Amino acid sequence: MSVPHRFAGRAIYVTGGGTGIGRATALRLDAEGGAIAVSDIDAALARDVAAEIVAAGGTAFSTSCDITDSAAVQASFADAVARLGKLDILVATAGGDWDEPAFEDIPDALWNAKLDVNLVGAARCIRAALPSLVAAGSGANVVAIGSINGNAAIGGYPYSAAKAGLESMIKNLAAQYGRSGVRFNLITPGTIRTRNWSGRDDDLARMAQRVPLGRAGEPADIAAAVSFLASPDAGWITGVNLPVEGGILVGTANPFTAD
Ligand SMILES: NC(=O)c1ccc[n+]([C@@H]2O[C@H](COP(=O)([O-])OP(=O)(O)OC[C@H]3O[C@@H](n4cnc5c(N)ncnc54)[C@H](O)[C@@H]3O)[C@@H](O)[C@H]2O)c1
Numbered sequence: 001m002s003v004p005h006r007f008a009g010r011a012i013y014v015t016g017g018g019t020g021i022g023r024a025t026a027l028r029l030d031a032e033g034g035a036i037a038v039s040d041i042d043a044a045l046a047r048d049v050a051a052e053i054v055a056a057g058g059t060a061f062s063t064s065c066d067i068t069d070s071a072a073v074q075a076s077f078a079d080a081v082a083r084l085g086k087l088d089i090l091v092a093t094a095g096g097d098w099d100e101p102a103f104e105d106i107p108d109a110l111w112n113a114k115l116d117v118n119l120v121g122a123a124r125c126i127r128a129a130l131p132s133l134v135a136a137g138s139g140a141n142v143v144a145i146g147s148i149n150g151n152a153a154i155g156g157y158p159y160s161a162a163k164a165g166l167e168s169m170i171k172n173l174a175a176q177y178g179r180s181g182v183r184f185n186l187i188t189p190g191t192i193r194t195r196n197w198s199g200r201d202d203d204l205a206r207m208a209q210r211v212p213l214g215r216a217g218e219p220a221d222i223a224a225a226v227s228f229l230a231s232p233d234a235g236w237i238t239g240v241n242l243p244v245e246g247g248i249l250v251g252t253a254n255p256f257t258a259d
Pocket of ligand 1: 015016017018019020021022039040041042045065066067068093094095096097117121145146147148188189190191192193194195196
């Protein structure tokens, strides 16, 4: 596929870059000319993705941190800025784990753990990146990955609440930092075929029948949306929640829609 070179000269940090949506995003932004810090709690996965980019002639290195550990996040961003010389773009994909017991059976510890990864984790990364993004100025931006679970009542409590909270945080940051030249946007994916769905082909096929666009999403579908929002083509877009979900939500909104 021939892609534009919208990220030439841009330094980009991708959390959760070791697999799934984060990996696809790292590969896509590299293909468009960016220099990529591939970050993941799983150091081996991050190393593999960075090596794949370098082997293909791109610029990347790996860094590892747990986004629930503030000190580790700060150290990883400091390392990335030192190696890249600056930071223009943060893509915050790390998170997940939407399996939950019934509401009445969710203990405080599980609420805290899910919020810690899916909401506060992204906040920690944005906080660590912010001084560099403000210093970078024009073109600097953050794209965070939420979920359609944060857009509509389609199941889940701490995970969905964390993802809904991301939208509020992104909108407030967009309002506050627009004058500093930093944009903040959110992408809310529908069902995307990553390792979290492995062995569940029947579920994916059943779901695909109800999706207006007739299939589950692929990580590349999200990476394409990230590359648009992170690029200068979206230079006057900030504070948006862009659902990328094949029409799942519009498709289920009509109570007369046939099963
Ligand atoms: N796959 C889907 O159907 C789907 C749908 C909606 C939203 N999402 C969201 O998209 C994002 C990526 O999902 P995915 O399906 O690609 O997941 P994935 O499990 O394939 O990849 C997630 C990556 O994040 C890393 N990670 C997890 N916890 C971390 C932590 N504490 N610190 C640092 N890294 C950590 C993992 O090691 C992994 O490499 C998640 O935020 C998820 O909630 C996924």
